[in-house]
Amino acid sequence: MTGAVRAEGAPTGPGRGAGTPLDGVRVVELVDESAEYCGRMLAGLGADVVKVEPPDGAPSRRQGPFLDDVPGPDRSLAFWADNVGKRSVVVPEGPDGDGAVRALVEAADVLVHTLRPDAAARRGLDYERLGPALPRLVVCAVTPFGQSGPWADFEADDLVLMALGGSMAACGYGPGPDGYDTPPLAAHGEQAWRTASTYAAIAVLAALWWRDVGEEGRGQFVDVSAHECSASMTEWHCMTYLCSGSVFRRGAHPTLTAADGRQVAALNPDFLGPHVFANMLAMLEDEGVAGPLSDPAFADPGYRAGHYGEVWRAMKRLAAANDGERLYRLGQGAGLPWGVIRSPEEVAGDTHLQARGHFVELDHPELGRTVRYPGAPFLAHGSPWRMDRRPPLLGEHTAQVAGEWGVTW
Structure with missing residues (x-):
């Protein structure tokens, strides 16, 4: 893999140059906001991810919310979330800019872009030209429907991808005894693009391994369709439909309303074995709310399935007598997968995440303050996640990258 030269005064810390999986790997990122999370993951794994931006900055820099509600290209919290750990290079628009991108790509190991085939060809970034000239280069294209097929030129946002992929049809509430029903629901948070970006990062890792560890020694083109990722x-x-013809029907996820109004996800997976009901019954009896469930007849799964209303009523009695936090812990104490539904701001104060060092404070010298970020999605003690560089200011590293990578434009 290409060995990147570290600039004088470059950030140092856990993982940088000390065993990160992608240390020395150079990545050129030419993407819109749909695939920025891929670059964030590669940066966390130690790659030198250089974000190529036009003079007015990436579109995500104009996406709110903004720090202290003051708009600005270096104040978008949405941009910060997906671009932490990267460097920013500004190139001119038009042919000169395409030449600059090509120069960067020639010095890189990986190019990640969100260009359709015609757009990539117009800019000289199609794999038909890059592959023969740069045989070790890995090119990853992340687009709504992939580079081929009848929908290749179709447009989509996250909602459309969730709809066409089938995920929305599985989310929501089916008709209940009271007639309550909802249309399909989409999860918040750009889940289709997040999934596509994650798969893209995995594919890049596999392509680098195939190039450097396998026998081929060559790069390759990786075509990521967000539609296919959504279908997964x-x-x-x-799979149920493919194998049995049975159609999945939406249904409410079991939640309990605690005494303080908090909602607690309260799944009772009877299918895992008889111990599930036995543990739950012991908990309900200890709390004095088991009622009819203490009847030995309920130990029979068939009888229990026919009288499940009694199970649910006992759980509701338990919920009415406890606040959300205690209810969640009662369930966990009985070996049940229960959890209180928390807001994002509550997650920021999660003591378990804090104990594992999930949140990281990064210095923003231009602001005279530090900012707290969600950190590694996993812990790898031998090859640690790198989290030591705040998101880049617009064009902050243009001269630095040109010097380190030996490119001019």
Whole structure:
């Protein structure tokens, strides 16, 4: 892999130059906001990710919310979230800019872009030209429907991808005894693009391994279709239909309303074995709310399935007598997968995440303050996640990258 030269005064810390999986790997990122998370993951794994931006900055820099509600290209919290750890290079628009991108790509190991085939060809960044000239280069294209097929030129946002992929149809509430029903629901947070970006990062890792550890010694083109990634999010629902013809029906996820009004996700997976009901019954009896469930007849799964209303009523009695935090812990104490539904701001104060060092404070010298970020999605003690560089200011590293990578434009 290409060895990147570290600039004088470059950030140092856990992982940088000390065993990160992608240390020395150079990545050129030419993407819109749909695939920025891919670059963030590669940066966390130690790659030198250089974000190529036009003079007015990436579109995500204009996406709110903004720090202290003051708009600005270096104040977008949305941009910060997905671009931490990267460097920013500004290139001119037009042919000169395309030449600059090409120069950067020639010095890189990986190019990640969100260009359709025609756009990539117009800019001289299609793999038909890059592959023969740069045989070790890995090119990863992340687009709504991939580079081929009848929908290749279709447009989509995250909502459309969730709809066409089948995930929305599995989310929401089916008709209940009271007639309550909702249309399909989409999860918040750009889940389709997040999934596509994650798969893209995995594919880049595999392509680098194939190049450097396998026998081929060559790069390759990776075509990531966000539509296909969204279809993979249907979990077992698609497989159930393919294998049995059975159609998945939406249904409410079991939640309990605690005494303080908090909602607690309260799944009772009877299918895992008889110990599940036995543990739950012991908990309900200890709390004095088991009621009819203490009847030995309920130990029979068939009888229990026919009288499940009694199980749910006992759980509601338990919920009415406890606040959300205690209810969640009662369930966990009985070996049940229960959890209180928390807001994002509550997650920021999660003591378990804090104990594992999930949140990281990064210095923003231009602001005279530090900012707290969600950190590594996993812990790897031998090859640690790198989290030591705040998101880049617009064009902050243009001269630095040109010097380190030996490119001019």
